[in-house]
Amino acid sequence: MTTRILSELSVPIVSAPMAGGPSTPDLARAVTAAGGLGMIAGALLDLEKFAAQIDSMRDVRFGVNLFLPDDPTSADVDAYAARIAPWFEKYDAEPGVLPRRDDFYPEKFRWLIHNPVPLVSSTFGTFDAAEVAAFHEVGTEVWCTVTSATEAAEAERNGVDALVVQGPEAGGHRGSFDGSAPEEPLDQVLAAVRAVSTLPRIAAGGLMDGFDIAPLLESGAADAAQLGTAFLNTTEAGTRQVHRDQLTETADTAVTRAFSGRPARGIVNEFMLDNSEDAPLAYPDLHYLTAPMRAKAGAAGDPSALSMWAGTGHLRARRATVSELMSEWAQQLGR
Template sequence: MTLSSQLLTKLGMTYPIIQAPMAGGATTPELIAAVSNFGGLGSLGGGATAPHALNSQINRIKALTDRPFMVNLMVLSEHDASTFDTSIPDWLIQYYQEQKIAATLPERPAHSFPEQLQVLYDNPVPVASFTFGIISAEQVARLQQLGTRVIGTVNHPLEAQQWAAVGADAVCVQGMEAGGHRGGWLPQSSADPLGLLTLISQTRASTEIPLIAAGGLMTGQDIKAVQSAGAQLAQLGTAFLTTDESGISATYKQALLDASDGTRSSETRLTRLFSGKQARGLVNNYLHDFANFDKEDELPPYPQLNAMTAFMRANAGKNADPEHLSLWAGQGVTLVRQERAVELLERLVKAL
């Protein structure tokens, strides 16, 4: 068996296509089930979900498919998830005052990771993946004993080596082309972001752990290219955002489609302005207007800034205003289409 076939068998997949686990409601149970039922791996972005809601979503997915699926969590320390030790920036306060937006911070900036992880112990899933950090060898082993395959997310070969050392089944190597938040956690990940092909080759040279490639992938030809470069599977996110089953807002979806047909600019940028952590999205007025403040040492860290900008994003959503939403998208955004998930999957597989 080839390495790709071995990982497909290990994860219970037919085709080398993983639908990326995008948090914030994008990955609905219906989308996940459609991908898994087709023979790919549907994935739930559960990092921003309360534990009780996470459990409910897992049960809903299990009711819609008997095929393997993945749940992704964000690894945050209890201090980071529970503490506000910075203030809302003055420029953001001024924006809220000008727009008459009320901004009262919640008790904590993020949900408890240990409580989310406990959901996966109590209600096991076929595959679990992790971003923003690494779990212990003991936690990996406990999940694997429950029948869960474990996948780490990395932006640098050193992170892949650490996941290999704790016994992960595979790592998702996420190139700088990827939309949304970068999943790595070491300083090297953000200091000099690596493109996907460079990341694959450097990681392949430093560890034997199986690789799942992510970052700007939109076509079957893209999947074949990363497999030729040394990855076993491909993970696509942006391509699924404009499918009928995607849970993103109509405003966000239309902005992506407008970027694909030239109605709006398709320029994307890595930015910390929305959350304090590097993430790639379509450039809009917010990123233009506050670009001078997009500096790591001047912004509250993740997840604090993420909680602080939530009021702006909620107001933009209510007013169908794409210029103040986080329009996460990868560099392949010009290739998105409005279609059913199965139509996208059929098109991808046809080119393999």
Template sequence: MSSALTDLFRYPIVQAPMAGGASCPQLAAAVSAAGGLGFLAAGYKTPEAMYEEIKQLRGLTGHPFGVNVFMPQPATADPAAVEVYAEQLSGEASWYETPLGDPDSGNDDAYEVKLAILLEDPVPVVSFTFGCPSRAVLEAFAGAGTRTVVTVTSPAEAQAAERAGADAVCVQGIEAGGHQGTHFDDPHADCTAAGLGLLSLITLVREAVPLPVIAAGGLMRGAQIAAVLAAGADAAQLGTAFLVCHESAAHPLHKRAMTDSLFTRTELTRAFTGRPARGLVNRFMREHGRYAPAAYPQLQHLTAGLRRAAAKVGDPQGMSLWAGQGHRLAREMPAGRLVEVLAAEMDNALGSVPGTWTGAAS
């Protein structure tokens, strides 16, 4: 395994940065302390809130951790389509007694300010989602001693990350919960019919670029981690598996929904945010998914209040219940214990002596 990542963790287990609530300093600290790599999610947070979470995390652990940043989005949304969708959601606003949000609240998620903070007070790892930073940005982080990871969903995106100077790529398969980290969301594409499965994608990316690979997508057991390592990955990133942990800040309704018999499957949808994201199929997704335009982050802003209101009144049918395809395998336990269980399962599948993992073959 490349030294770009190997000294960051004892086990090749990365806790996915889950924007919107689940990721928090307590969860990241527990994962890192147990030998994995914990992550904070800067997405949807103000720069000040991001900085405060980093301070909290540093107070909880001295182990390496990462921070994930969303890339600014191009102004490609059709305002007329967003307005039509807003009209369709007027009934939801009445039902939850809350106004729709302003779709024009901004496209950049305070990207430049967050970069300035992370460069002024560097963290061990910064990852990027929804695009690839410029070479100048990645060189600046390299100069600050920060490792960089770019989320990719295709060999072409991995090649773009290599050209820009990323230290590693997070290869996200179609099985993954939450947003697909594509660099461009084709407004004419059917979001439910696109994307590659993780095992195929790992092989394609490994043959396209020499960068270390973090594999993400539906992973819930140590044997699956062993499988992606055998396929050529250097580490595995898990989100849904950590979402139900005791330290996770996910809403209790979201946690319970992972194994609730009412929610039997996941789908990719633009219903909540305008970008393809995998979640548990609920009423909101069924009623609005087919009509949602490709308009991120406009729909994210538009529906944010609705989702908060649904959570407040205890209605999971109106919430964005992001989940990977393996959600039924979720195990509620402390995050540190989950890292230990996953590592033991991985060692057993690899046939190695517990605690002796030394990296995937490159």
């Protein structure tokens, strides 16, 4: 089983939508030019930047990812803000303010209906059946990021076309619907999803080259792969230099809510070690709360208080162009 978009790929590799800077239109364009599918990270952008990035891609095949809004929790964000106050003092930063909880999702959804794109994927939940139908009506294919069989079954009931099956090895935010961080490894999640759904599966989590992907394709566990960390050190990525440096200088990664209020895997640093146990489940509250501190740390080239999302294979990330990596991976896949 396949989809229109997947059938068009000469290399079954999708660039992960890495919100917050690493994913750029240049990166997405280069992945598509090399036979894969480039993704625009629509999250954490205002509507003007969102539209501009998408419109810059209109001459090539691409997809757009959206974060679905989280419901507010009863977490005590003020208590966490008080706990991390010394970190704000260290960087002479003020706590950030939550502008809007929904990441402008209603406006982004309406814009995509009036300005259709080839593909839209969701993270943190599934589009409901009416939203999926609306996308299909304008010719847009729909994917959903899932971390369990239960989530996969719900997404299939709502009519999505394919599933991005994410394991805990993946860098960045876990795509779970409820903010949890399931620990079953990718191969087990793929098997569980395959048992309940016949939809095409795009594997994500810890995959760094064609040799990692090939066994999944050959066994039928997956129909394609989504790679993010493998692209972090490419010329086209928007990754900060301090983040690039830490890809090879720091071995350990861990899952934390300390920076954003949702579980996400990143390179271990002092802020994570100090605050992970106390960080509440409160996204995007903590994302905006810590944003000024993270910006100051990044500008100073200081990795100790910067969220540096990366998967378990990050030490294998290489400095190269997207074209060079995609060509090498295609050869490894016999394409």
